[in-house]
Structures are given as C-alpha cells and as structure tokens.
Amino acid sequence: MLLIPCPWCGPRSQIEFTYGGDATLRRPAPDAPEAAWTDYVYLRDNPCGPLDELWYHGAGCRSWFVVRRDTRTHEILPPDGSAEARP
Amino acid sequence: MKRYSIFSLVGNALTGHVHWPRAWRSPEPKKHYDVVIIGGGGHGLATAYYLAKEHGIRNVAVLEKGWLGGGNTGRNTTIVRSNYHFEPNAHFYEFSLKLWESLSQTLDFNVMYSARGVLNLVHSPADIDAAMRRGNAMRLNGIDAAFLSRDEIAARIPNLDCSPDARFPILGGLLQPRGGTVRHDAVAWGYARAADSLGVDILQQCEVTGMRIESGTVTGVRTTRGDIGAGKVGIAVAGHSGKVAEMAGIRLPIESHVLQAMVSEPVKPVLDTVVTSGAVHFYVSQSDKGELVMGGDLDFYNSYAQRGNLPRIEDVVSACLALFPSFGRLRLMRTWGGIMDMTMDGSPIIGKLPVENLYMTGGWCYGGFKATPASGYVHAWTIAHDAPHPLNAAFTLERFAEGRTIDEKGAGPYPWAH
Secondary structure, eight states, X not given: OOEEEETTTEEEEGGGOEEEEETTOOOXXXXXXXXXXXXXXXXXXXXXXXXXXXXXXXXXXXXXXEEEEETTTOOEEOOOSOOXXXX | OOOOOHHHHHHHHHTTTOOOOOSSOOOOOOSEXXXXXXXXXXXXXXXXXXXXXXXXXXXXXXXXXXXXXXXXXXXXXXEEOOOOSSHHHHHHHHHHHHHHHTHHHXXXXXXXXXXXXXXXXXXXXXXXXXXXXXXXXXXXXXXXXXXXXXXXXXXXXXXXXXXXXXXSOOOEEEEETTOXXXXXXXXXXXXXXXXXXXXXXXXXXXXXXXXXXXXXXXXXXXXXXXXXXXXXXXXXXXXXXXXXHHHTTOOBSEEEEEEEEEEEOOXXXXXXXXXXXXXXXXXXXXXXXXXXXXXXXXXXXXXOSSOXXXXXHHHHHHHHHHHOGGGGGSOEEEEEEEEEEEESSSSOXXXXXXXXXXXXXXXXXXXXXXXXXXXXHHHHHHHHHTSOOGGGTTOOTTHHHHTOOOOTTOOOSOTTOO
C-alpha cells in the first residue's frame, strides 16, 4: 500500500488518489514546431529510479500536487524542488 | 538435436531419466555475431529461432540478463486470443494464433496449447452492441467469433452467477472458440531448444549495459560478459524497452507499469473456459495444475518493481467473487507482478529504430504473451530484410508523430488508460 503524503491532508492511503503521470512535462507554446508537440504528447523519459509525478487527492482535498517516488522500490522520496505542480 | 518422441520417453523412463540430453548449450560469448538479440524471453528466443529457420541467419546470440523466461514470459496469465477490432491488430494476432495452433509440432516441444475458448462477458445493452460490432469485424477478417446468450453461457459455465440480480448482470458474451491458454515456460524452453539446435548461442547471466554506435549505426553491445560486436541488434525486452532504447539515445512513447496476477490454491476442474469481463476489468482461467489464474488492471503508477500493491488485488478478487460467488471458499496462494511497456495507443511497436541496424519488438501493454510467435516471426523478418513484414508495417515507432496511431480503445494518448 502506498502512503501518499498529501500536502494538505497528510499521509493517506493510495486508494484516495488518482495518478496523473510525469510532472516534468511542459506544454509547448501553441506555435511550437510539430516535433515539440509530438515530444510533449507521446514521448516519456520513463526513468527507472526517482520520478516526479502528479497525484490528485480526489477523495480528500481534491488538489493536485507533486510526489517524488522511486519507480524501482515505490519508496516516496523527499521532493527535490525541481518540479512544480501545474495549475 | 535429438527429437523427443514416445521412444525417447520410454527409453529414458526405463533408465531412470538420467540420460536426457541438455535442451540447449551454454556457450561462451563470441567476439562478433551477425545478429544480437537483447532479451531471452519468448519474443527474443522466437526472433532468434525464426532468423535461423526462415532466413538462414544462424550466427545469432540471444543475451539474457537473468535466466530464460524469467521476466514477463514467466509472469503472464498464459492466455492466447486474437479478438481484436482494428485491422493491423486483428491480422497480426490472428497470424500469431495460427502459429500457436501448430507450435508444439513446429518446435518438437509440447507447449500445451489448449483451445478452451476465450469469453468476454457483456453486462449492458451498450456492451452488447460493442461486442456484436467487434465480433462482426472479427468474422469479416476471417477470425472465429460467436455471440452467446445468457442461457448459453449459464449452461457452459455453471458456476458463473448468471442470475438477473447479480452484482454485474450478465446479458451475454463474445466467445472466440480458438482462443485459450498455452503453457508459458514451455514457450521459452521450446524456442530456446529449437533455436540452439540451429546454431543460435543463448547467453544467460549476460546483461547489456550499453551500445556501441558509430556514426548513427549500431556495431555492438557492451555486456557484463564483455563487449560483443554485432552486425544488427534486435531489442526484445518489453517492460524495459525504454531503458534499453535509452542506451541508443532513443526516447520511446512508453511508460513502464506494473501489472499483477494471482493464483488460488489448486482444485479439481471447475472452469474450462477463459472468462473475462471488460466492465469489471477481470479475467480468470484454470491452469492444468488446478489453480485459478486471475488478473485485472494495472496498478496505474509508473513502476519497475515487479511487484504491486494490495488495493489492486482486492479489486481483482472482489470482481472474481461478484462473478463466481462459489470461488469465495478458495484461498489465494500467490500473487506477483510484471512490468508492462505501456504505449501511448495501446498497440505494440515492432520495427526499425532511428539508429541504423537497430530494431525492436516491444510496447506490448497487457498482451505480449499471445503475440510471442508472430512477434518473433515479423521481428526476424524485419531484421533480415531491413524492412517490415506486411503484418508489422503499421506498428512503426513513427506512427505517433505521423498521427497513425492504432488506438484500439479510442482513449487517446494515455499510457495507463489501456
């Protein structure tokens, strides 16, 4: 069972959350070249190790936030501050 | 290779089973191979076998970081079927099912293909329409499909709760009679033995740690057993495709996710059909040992851990008990997880990569096992001809940038949605 540290509600069971995927993706400018959009929509770093990812606390405060987690062990790591939650 | 037969069985039985020859050699790596296949699961071994058998390319090595079939080949739920709607998938998986039907004879190894039928239950009028549409599409593509009424299902599978007041009322189901199960370990072993007998070197405990690329062309791999030169390199490591492609500087439209499966304690025969329900995301069959083999959804977060968490097991078991109340008396014996290459359209990637002489078969999402023979066949073809076989021409890496995705579920670019 993952215990997800919600910044508002504290550590809660994973069943209260929805996964939002890689938090480091940034939407390109509307007039960015097609290759930039292909990268954004389809390509992923898919790291084997620490990953900054989005979670949504649907059964709680209903906010989106970033969790840093190791994809090899599922261990929740302290945030390194490089990824911010998108609005 | 000495063929297995009734005579070899009787002869070895009478002499205490101590004279069986090794099924494959354990050679030292050579300095150079015409083709190096990364990944000693079903897909990699099948690729090597078809390279040797169909294309006469026998100077081939299969590199496996652990032991043969120790990854997803040994972790799946052994179901084979070809009940797809879209043309590229339908033709590809139907070709695969045809190879399954004769694979034991082809490989001289009993892979225990059992055409027990795969039944997709439908629970709503909209489900009926979708099942009819898919069944008709399958039949137009020459694939067997039959719609069963609730009464026909109740007669065929007596312990399924077909009562009108069931938690998920069953209105009917789409059956593919030729679908069924295959013994997964035997697939790896059978392909390994057949490939080895044609001269393929199978190198276990040999992990690829890097790739040698010179001016846009792959020329070899770095491994834990030394550098190995290669004319061509094929990647067959689904679950870790992104990690290996990264060694060649390639990003893939793939996320790695964990999918769990589980078995009950073994019991006498109670279920002779593979039963699935898309609505509750559940599938079950009974193994030859008597265990009920079950699975459901992904855990839905990126993972390379080969183990999942309890909420998904609870989902699978509760779906099982809603459909088969009598299974509630069984104990769950074992659960495990495997890592899926989840692509952005739910379909595989088989073909050339943007480095010369580098190829891959991967991106299998939930369904790599049933594809094993066809995947190996077309991957070998692609490597031998440096061009795709007609059956995998649609499964290019470029389809994402070109807007030619094969989105069976119509869900858009979400890797965890399939």
